[in-house]
Amino acid sequence: MRAPGLTLSLPIGCLALLALSSVVSAASFSAAELTRSAARVFRGRCVAARPGTVDFRGRPLAATAYIFEVSEYLKGNGPRTLTFRQAGTPQRDVTDLGRIAGLTVFAPGNEYVVFLRPDSKAGLTSAAGRGRGVLLVSGETVRVVEIDGRTPTPGSEIIAYAALRGAVLQVLKQDSGRR
Secondary structure, rough: OOOOOOHHHHHHHHHHHHHHHHHHHOOOHHHHHHHHOEEEEEEEEEEEEEEEEEEEEEEEEEEEEEEEEEEEEEEEEOOEEEEEEEEEEOOOOOOOOHHHOOOOOOOOOOEEEEEOOOOOOOOOOOOOOOOEEEEEEEEEEEEEEEEOOOEEEEOOOOOOOHHHHHHHHHHHHHHHHOO
């Protein structure tokens, strides 16, 4: 004997899974898309994460100032010590805007390649590509990192830093030739 509603719930569950898989597939971004949507692309080590607040339309919003020692800018330029602010805190409780938005927590001591979007009017920014614009550096290779900022995304491709660097510079060269 079948449980009531089981026949109907199985197809609905399958449809939900299909819808979710298309969202997940759409979340992968190419190096070209990430480069074009970023104001800066850099390689650097996170040296500090300082929680605080920013004024967002007259109200305080929890944000974290991340401080990086930049070893190389691939796109854009800036100081050797770069500070940017992102919504959310490293603790990420359930109401944290950074957690809700799926923003990466940068862990002091770790080295990253970051495709950083332009600053908003509130002085906030985040990585391009819904978190796909943050790669964890290990020696001379990089991998997309989970939002915890410490764990490589399971199944993510290991890429030689030199290949990623070359791809970013090629996009910039192609785009400058189109102007």
